[in-house]
Amino acid sequence: MHSAETELSNMKARAIEEALGRLGEPITEAQARSLSALQDCECKDGMFALAPSRRGLLAGTGMVAAVGMTAMLPRRADAKAPPGAVEYPVPADPTKEQGRMMGVDGGYGSRSQFETEVRWANPRKTAAFSPLQNSYGTITPSGLHYERHHAGIPNIDPAKHSLIIHGMVDRPIKYSLADLKRFPTVSRTYFMECSGTTGSEIMRASEPTVQRTHGLVSTSEWTGVPLSTLLKQTGLKPEAAWVLAEGADAAVMTRSVPIDKCLSDALIVFAQNGEAMRPEQGYPMRLFLPGWEGNISIKWLRRLEVSDKPYYTREETSKYSDIITTSGKARIFTFTMEAKSAITFPSGEMKLPGPGFYEITGLAWSGRGKIARVEISTDSGKSWSLASLQVPVLAVSQTRFRFPWIWDGKPAVIQSRATDETGYSQPTHAQLIAERGPLESGSLFYHMNAIQSWGIAADGSVKNVHPPG
Amino acid sequence: MCTRRVDRTRAVLLAAVLAALGLAAPDLALAQGYPGTFDFGATATQQEIAAVAIAVAPDGKGLPAGKGTYAAGKTVYEQACAACHGADLKGVAGIPNMPTGPALRLSGGRGTLNTPNPVMTVESYWPHATTLFDYVRRAMPFQAPGSLTADEIYAVVAYILGEGNVIDRSIVLDAQTLPRVRMPNRDGFIPDPRPEFFK
Numbered sequence: 162m163h164s165a166e167t168e169l170s171n172m173k174a175r176a177i178e179e180a181l182g183r184l185g186e187p188i189t190e191a192q193a194r195s196l197s198a199l200q201d202c203e204c205k206d207g208m209f210a211l212a213p214s215r216r217g218l219l220a221g222t223g224m225v226a227a228v229g230m231t232a233m234l235p236r237r238a239d240a241k242a243p244p245g246a247v248e249y250p251v252p253a254d255p256t257k258e259q260g261r262m263m264g265v266d267g268g269y270g271s272r273s274q275f276e277t278e279v280r281w282a283n284p285r286k287t288a289a290f291s292p293l294q295n296s297y298g299t300i301t302p303s304g305l306h307y308e309r310h311h312a313g314i315p316n317i318d319p320a321k322h323s324l325i326i327h328g329m330v331d332r333p334i335k336y337s338l339a340d341l342k343r344f345p346t347v348s349r350t351y352f353m354e355c356s357g358t359t360g361s362e363i364m365r366a367s368e369p370t371v372q373r374t375h376g377l378v379s380t381s382e383w384t385g386v387p388l389s390t391l392l393k394q395t396g397l398k399p400e401a402a403w404v405l406a407e408g409a410d411a412a413v414m415t416r417s418v419p420i421d422k423c424l425s426d427a428l429i430v431f432a433q434n435g436e437a438m439r440p441e442q443g444y445p446m447r448l449f450l451p452g453w454e455g456n457i458s459i460k461w462l463r464r465l466e467v468s469d470k471p472y473y474t475r476e477e478t479s480k481y482s483d484i485i486t487t488s489g490k491a492r493i494f495t496f497t498m499e500a501k502s503a504i505t506f507p508s509g510e511m512k513l514p515g516p517g518f519y520e521i522t523g524l525a526w527s528g529r530g531k532i533a534r535v536e537i538s539t540d541s542g543k544s545w546s547l548a549s550l551q552v553p554v555l556a557v558s559q560t561r562f563r564f565p566w567i568w569d570g571k572p573a574v575i576q577s578r579a580t581d582e583t584g585y586s587q588p589t590h591a592q593l594i595a596e597r598g599p600l601e602s603g604s605l606f607y608h609m610n611a612i613q614s615w616g617i618a619a620d621g622s623v624k625n626v627h628p629p630g
Numbered sequence: 631m632c633t634r635r636v637d638r639t640r641a642v643l644l645a646a647v648l649a650a651l652g653l654a655a656p657d658l659a660l661a662q663g664y665p666g667t668f669d670f671g672a673t674a675t676q677q678e679i680a681a682v683a684i685a686v687a688p689d690g691k692g693l694p695a696g697k698g699t700y701a702a703g704k705t706v707y708e709q710a711c712a713a714c715h716g717a718d719l720k721g722v723a724g725i726p727n728m729p730t731g732p733a734l735r736l737s738g739g740r741g742t743l744n745t746p747n748p749v750m751t752v753e754s755y756w757p758h759a760t761t762l763f764d765y766v767r768r769a770m771p772f773q774a775p776g777s778l779t780a781d782e783i784y785a786v787v788a789y790i791l792g793e794g795n796v797i798d799r800s801i802v803l804d805a806q807t808l809p810r811v812r813m814p815n816r817d818g819f820i821p822d823p824r825p826e827f828f829k
Contacts, residue, residue, distance in 0.1 A: 283726060285729060312775065327683070333673065334671040335674040335678060390668075393667070394668060410766070411769065413684070429683055464682050466683060470688075474685070478755075478756055484748055491755075492824075517688070589828075596826050596828075598744075601746045
């Protein structure tokens with residue numbers, strides 16, 4: 162059986178090599194023309210200036226495209242496809258030759274080599290932000306889901322991983338991934354957001370793009386076992402009030418979770434968007450606490466200890482607590498991610514090609530339930546109009562909103578304001594600062610959900626701005 | 631057995647009613663329902679639990695045997711911590727792929743929490759000394775997490791707290807004395823009052 166597997170993987174490798182072997186061939190003039198057209202399209206390079214464009218990628222490999230010289234464009238053997246893609250030859254006329262065979266991809270597909278959206282990792286490499294500016298619908302592709310980890314991504318063999326539930330239980334139990342998968346499961350579409358997202362923007366417009374201001378939020382369909390099911394197996398002592406969750410990464414990340422949350426909608430998740438959860442998200446299993454700050458949904462989960470008190474771990478005291486600078490006191494155990502939204506198009510560093518029709522679109526979400534409405538202002542907040550919401554609107558999930566807009570070519574400030582089903586509306590920066598005090602270091606301002614503003618200049622360029630007034 | 635037969639009869643009746651109404655009949659298998667308990671997983675042994683249960687609570691629960699002093703901690707600190715946290719415990723700025731200098735700072739900052747530039751360190755901000763032991767044991771030093779002995783951790787905790795003038799530099803820290811250390815910001819935390827009221 163082992164040798165059959167080896168043979169299969171060798172076959173796959175040969176098929177891939179064969180496909181890749183054609184990379185060195187020169188492209189035809191028609192191919193070059195279509196590439197060049199893509200590069201010079203203003204709607205591509207102008208409105209989506211942030212994305213590493215095809216031109217940028219070609220320049221990066223030492224090739225310069227110039228109209229009229231397209232036939233000289235060579236294909237280099239080391240031409241690199243964008244991350245997540247495989248470089249295949251582009252035929253002059255795809256209707257005149259057979260396309261590539263099934264199985265050339267080894268049985269796992271990749272995105273088009275012409276698509277370049279990637280996560281952006283901050284300079285300290287502690288977080289990678291999802292490219293919201295070119296997101297569609299409500300689901301984040303697993304490969305673009307934001308990342309935040311404190312000691313890198315551990316590479317865990319699921320056969321050697323287990324989850325131990327112990328402490329104030331009747332019977333401590335150890336579960337393997339296989340054990341976990343035998344339980345009745347549920348699938349839920351939930352957003353996940355880092356509570357540090359957007360903190361950089363509290364005092365002033367700081368980051369240039371919606372990816373960098375808001376990109377530590379994503380939505381996936383998660384599949385797993387309700388934690389309540391597992392706690393029913395272990396039983397709980399009457400004094401059980403908190404559960405310490407611990408990860409198997411080098412930070413051995415720990416957070417204390419109130420037992421009520423564990424017995425309501427908490428999940429032990431092993432799958433994301435229809436396949437095994439990605440290593441960045443906690444493979445082979447993670448805790449998932451819907452609507453709560455991302456950090457507490459411990460990834461690479463190895464241990465749950467039921468106790469009567471919280472442990473006051475480093476991550477729930479020195480970090481992820483909210484300093485109120487007017488009093489010097491800090492809020493502790495601030496779990497809920499409140500209603501928030503951002504316009505993703507048009508957004509920072511894009512450029513509108515000229516006056517005319519644009520569909521403003523973006524995402525809204527709330528950890529307290531469903532989004533009830535999203536209002537749009539195109540006049541710096543003087544007037545607001547309802548956006549349409551993509552249905553179904555799911556609780557604790559991102560909701561796509563859309564709003565038709567005719568831009569008259571004059572400078573404008575566009576904003577979105579989300580209200581959830583509890584009646585809570587997004588505050589302004591001024592309201593948040595009045596409530597919690599000014600804080601110069603944005604990385605310390607957790608739970609920053611103020612209304613985001615994008616300024617559009619007369620030349621169509623879009624910038625992150627703080628609202629006037 | 632008897633209950634199950636009644637349930638099944640009920641399900642058949644329900645299916646008949648639904649069929650009469652032109653609705654899809656539920657799968658009879660579903661009528662068996664889910665069991666309340668499952669025998670998946672194995673009882674975790676004390677050894678298995680002890681191998682991973684490293685958390686330390688503010689009351690000292692989970693602290694191991696061992697002890698350490700400021701003087702011994704100075705050596706541990708200089709060897710294992712100073713490269714990032716600085717010889718002066720003020721954090722080293724500009725280390726590639728590492729948190730910023732202020733985030734690596736361990737001491738100072740008292741009296742700054744009610745300003746727009748709070749300096750949040752072990753000394754000025756952390757409410758419990760046990761958390762320092764817990765965190766060092768599980769995640770430090772960065773390049774070799776979990777590599778210090780219990781004595782070394784007690785010692786380096788004594789050094790950091792001594793440098794921050796939180797404890798007397800002659801104190802021997804162990805499972806009895808560490809939980810009794812009172813941190814300057816012990817009462818600096820309040821429950822989450824949200825949702826905030828905005829008009």
